[in-house]
Amino acid sequence: MGKYIRILTTPPGPKAKEIIKKDEELLMQSYVRWYPFVVAGGEGAVVEDVDGNRYIDFNSGLVVLNTGHLHPKVIEAVELQLKRYIHYSLTDFYYELAVEYAEKLFSALPWKDNKIFYTNSGAESIEAVIKVAKGYFEGKRNYFIGFLGAFHGRTIGSLSFTASKAIQRKFFFPLMPGVIHVPYPYPYRCPFNSKTPKECAENVLGYIEDWIFKKYVDPGEVAAFLIEPVQGEGGYVVPPKEFMTGLKKLAEKHGILFAVDEVQSGMGRTGKLLAIEHFGVRPDLAALAKGIASGFPLGALVGRRDVMTLPGGSHANTFGGNPVSLAAAKATLDLLTGGLMDNARVLGEYIMKRFTEYMEKYEIIGDVRGLGLMIGVELVRDRKTKEPASKELNTIINNCFKRGVLVIGAGASSIRIAPPLVITREQVDEALEIIEDEIRKADKSLKS
Ligand SMILES: Cc1ncc(COP(=O)(O)O)c(C=O)c1O
Structure with a gap:
């Protein structure tokens, strides 16, 4: 007691x-x-x-x-919304809350020129990463680089990136083709036996350049890197700062999109709205869910305006951006930024x-x-x-x-x-x- x-x-x-x-x-x-x-x-x-x-x-x-x-502020916001309307699908119609939340979220992010797509879960936000990235390259780049130890969800697309426990993938072969897994820079257990976190970062980056891009896939065929800024299911692993800056440079060099999975690490958990902010790197795409609406089902993909360009009819969902969840998300964001x-x-x-x-x-x-x-x-x-x-x-x-x-x-x-x-x-x-x-x-x- x-x-x-x-x-x-x-x-x-x-x-x-x-x-x-x-x-x-x-x-x-x-x-x-x-x-x-x-x-x-x-x-x-x-x-x-x-x-x-x-x-x-x-x-x-x-x-x-x-x-x-x-939280009383979340309850209050939800109760108010419940008395207005509960649903009217964004697939075919409009509502103000969808733009209100986007404006609020964008003003809390350190980067300008964003767009958002609403989903219902983490896995669905990752599915959106895949489709947005493929769409951005008009189907011409179909490889992705993921990381061992990662967890990105359990739908077939997101599961293609998940690699933290073998049971998660067992029975489900074949998954989405084109995802290449490389080691995550895990300083305590660096797969390259590196002596320091910096060396671990260099070794993983070198492996991608020298082994993957030279021997396995031309970087010009890679649509995106997808990485957790702090690996969640994989063990709450914080990568060396040099790694994220190096990966971003590598992405820029080859015109590859830099996508982060902030489903677990995002929404204030690490002391910043998104964990990637600790590394001083702007992602092209950031997948959100979990903490975004204090327990109401909601996810989102936020990305650079010029990347979030899928055309009408190519992607949508019935429940994504549910108004009650968005009301909770608005109150949640105020609380996160308010202390x-x-x-x-x-x-x-x-x-x-x-x-x-x-x-x-x-x-x-x-x-x-x-x-x-x-x-x-x-x-x-x-x-x-x-x-x-x-x-x-x-x-x-x-x-x-x-x-x-x-x-x-x-x-x-x-x-x-x-x-x-x-x-x-x-x-x-x-x-x-x-x-x-x-x-x-x-x-x-x-x-x-
Ligand atoms: C980093 C990360 N991405 C994606 C997911 C999948 O989210 P969901 O369970 O909402 O599909 C999770 C869930 O634990 C996660 O931790």
Whole structure:
């Protein structure tokens, strides 16, 4: 028990068990569930389950609720919109909210001359990247460069880029042809055994130039690079700054589009509206979803005005840019720019500092990295061999759940820290006390 956490019955309680049993009977079980959490309500960074237990949320269910649970400003905006109109498809008609949100978003971006296309999800925003890029080159460039460890969605087009776990692609061959995967510059585990992050960046860029572009595909046939500015599912991996600037230069040199997937890293999570802003690089296309509308289904593709040029009839969707979701998105953006991004920066630095201190005490922590409130804590069984401590990660995550902290993993063995941006220092401290204790226990068990 703490000020925010309240565990009445060790979860899953009786009501949760009943629901999970039915879920297993009735729903296709293709999801990844880390633990038996059954939500009943929430407020800010605290959530309650169906048995009355209260938890501090480090998941934002899942990296969506950047404004927290039930933010009153979001509720107010949605309620107002619900009394006006709920739907009138942009495929064939117009409404003001669609332009209002675009204007608001563009004024929060550091780049001018943008256009937007609305979608319903992250995967659908990636599908839009593919179609816009192919359309821009009028079907003359049909190759793409993606990255190992990436997650971009589960539809066939987006799945063609996804490469963070083999099971995601298993059974679905053939995917969209033309996607070439290259290593992601993962400083802690650079695939080229580079000694420094800068060297890792140079090696990956060199590999693309010297091996892919000279031996495999002419760069003049490549439509776009698609990259996560911080790799999400792949382990919350922050690439070296030099890599993004180098990749952008490479793109410009060969007339290739530079597309970023900001579905998880965007919407204020890293302390800036888009994570790519940390690297000082302008993307040609940026895919958005998750945190954009505080839990209402919405995604978007934002891009350079001269690139977003698909002609009438070539792309659309019935529900994309739903008015209720857009009302939520407008309120969300006001909250992000009105202080939440600052909180992400301040508390992100604080959490990074705390984990860096834990790293000195517990050898199981191999690496701590992050931007804002997108932090990865990589666990290893041995600092020399860097063997992933996947089993230990699972134990830590499950014990945290039983003690009232909701947090999950990413990559092979990283703790994924992604709380709502409304979280307070006091809530962070209450959760970290439990997480540290579980890390300490796992560290001790490795040594015994
Ligand atoms: C970086 C990234 N891109 C795309 C997606 C796919 O989004 P959705 O699940 O909304 O299709 C995700 C989902 O986790 C993601 O993290």
